[in-house]
Amino acid sequence: MGAEEKLKEMGLVLPEMATPAGAYVPAKRTGNLVYVAGQLPLRDGKLVCEGTVGRNVSVDEAYDGARQCGLNILAVLKQQAGSLDNIAQLVRVEGFVASAEGFTDQAKVINGASELFAEVLGEAGSHARFAVGAIELPLGASVEIAAIAELK
Secondary structure, three states, rough: OOOOHHHHOOOOOOOOOOOOOOOOOOEEEEEEEEEEEEOOOOOOEOOOOOOOOOOOHHHHHHHHHHHHHHHHHHHHHHHOOOOOOEEEEEEEEEEEEEEOOOOHHHHHHHHEEEEEHHHHHHHHHEEEEEEEEEEHHHHHOOOEEEEEEEEO
């Protein structure tokens, strides 16, 4: 089963690509690598997860926000690759979590995207990763995720 069929089976629909919030492009391709700009948890142009994890946002809420970031990354990759089945592998996922002082479960939050990639892309969805805390993120988002993928 292809990645896009897997999304349908999961009841998920890729969103429209978000308009960049600054002077950058959603993705940059060099050779077979695509660098996807940081994606916020936007759905229909609105943040679905904003605030600080460990203060006014739970790990579960932020996990869902990271999952939305993952869907947004997949939408960008589909636009770049023509089809999600043209992704040879995710190479690296870079996760940032707006974190309260003392909050150290950033990895659990970014798992929202990592687990989505594994479900949709199978082995091609495995990746190296970092998950770090930040004081604040653009637009007040709780999470922001970027990715690097290799295309076939």
